[in-house]
Amino acid sequence: MNLNYIANWDTNRKSTWSGATYSLLSALEENNHVFDVNMNDTLVQFLSRINLKMVRYMGVDVFSQYLQKKLKNLALNQTSKDSVNVQVHSIVNLPNSYIYEDLIWEVLAYIKNNDPSSFSISGFQEINNKIFKNHLIRQRELIGNDKTILSMSHWLTNFINKETAHRAVYVGGGINTPLIEMPIKNRDNQTFLFVGRDFYRKGGDIVVSAFNRLKLKYPNAKLIIAGPDKDKISKEILNMSGIDFIGDVSVDKIGQLMTTATCFVMPSRFEAYGLVFIEAMANGMPIIARDKYEMPYFVSEGSGLVMRTEKNEKLEVDNLLKCMTELLENRNQYLEKAQEVAPNIAKEYSWATVANRITKVIENDRL
Incomplete structure (x- = not known):
């Protein structure tokens, strides 16, 4: 199978997302022809930070449409047209996409409203309400109802299929530590x-x-x-x-x-x-x-x-x-x-x- 593997990479590729991004790529390459699509772009990252500051302090979303267009062009310049898109997290609005996720903003919104004690230490609690809403809306639009979420966990799969308009399928997560038998x-x-x-x-x-x-x-x-x-x-x-x-x-x-x-x-x-x-x-x-x-x-x-x-x-x-x-x-x-x-x-x-x-x-x- 031909796959476009779309991801944002850290400087050390092997440590990206605690090793999950690299490990999944390596595993997919074993039995598929994979095109490695790197979505890191200095201008996009800079404008994204500026845009979020404008959302936070002025309530104005200026660059989102431009950024999505820029990301789409960046992806299209690296992807194979006859390949299926596999994204690590929701990055770009491309058709025929499968998105590997451990969490989405809609479930975070649910936890924020229904389990505030957990949300208060989630790592997302300091995000300004306007920026939180911006992330929620953008990801909901990006995923839409034409893409499939490849979910790490059963609990997230169940939530997405019951509480959102999206489709999720459980695929799990993998082990990165060495395995040693010990009596x-x-x-x-x-x-x-x-x-x-x-x-x-x-x-x-x-x-x-x-x-x-x-x-x-x-x-x-x-x-x-x-x-x-x-x-x-x-x-x-x-x-x-x-x-x-x-x-x-x-x-x-x-x-x-x-x-x-x-x-x-x-x-x-x-x-x-x-x-x-x-x-x-x-x-x-x-x-x-x-x-x-x-x-x-x-x-x-x-x-x-x-x-x-x-x-x-x-x-x-x-x-x-x-x-x-x-x-x-x-x-x-x-x-x-x-x-x-x-x-x-x-x-x-x-x-x-x-x-x-x-x-x-x-x-x-x-x-």
Whole structure:
């Protein structure tokens, strides 16, 4: 199949969108003829910033039509006319397009109105209302009803098909960390692993509070926290017994930690997808996650427990403590199941599988 792969690339292509953009391209190239369409353009990026400032302060949208025309010409100059367009995020209004997304503005608007506590730490909460509305309108027009959203998650797929005029098909996301088999006997007995740069959004504060109480019963328990900038964490937390803050580490290091720790724990308050959950599962780890977004589905596919969301943080800490205690008390049971399902998880959430799903969706549509 001939595909135009349309994406905005970072300077380091392999790290674009946490590696997802490059990994999907590589997987699609295995069985398809792919035209790599780079949508980075200095003038478009400059005018986009100017336009958003004008929307914010003056309520005037000046450049949107020009920018879309510019983007369309940029794409057409690089694409093959007899190829299907696969866009990573909604970039340009081209017919015969399939758009790979983990989130859309319409679902963000829904969360903003119906789950303000999650939205308040989503990373989108500081966006001016005028700019938010501008993004919402533009993306809704861009996607329209003639394109298909290739959705990373089941929860987003369900929302789009039930609550919007768009069409979505689930295709999933892929694993980027290395996978290493590790016998249960070689794993730590009481080590929890947390991975996430945004400490509060990922629920790191709740994990620390629950862990401190857990140590009263399990004094040898350990908690490894990877990702957050130490300078943004209070000294009180950094100096707590049994907690090791290792900062931002490589993907290879994360993979290594996933082969030695007992359990992965990350009760994210907001999580568009959560690749790190499936990476932990594929490495034979049970997981503890929150009862929102795609997280309950991940737990149902693997081994682990779901923490119930509460209006009160104290109750959430209580719930997480119960999950962590349950997992340690039945350590081997959870690890045995995690190890048993790991090969299926690795296959189900490989980029090759994601690429195959995408090509099948396109092939079925062309029948």
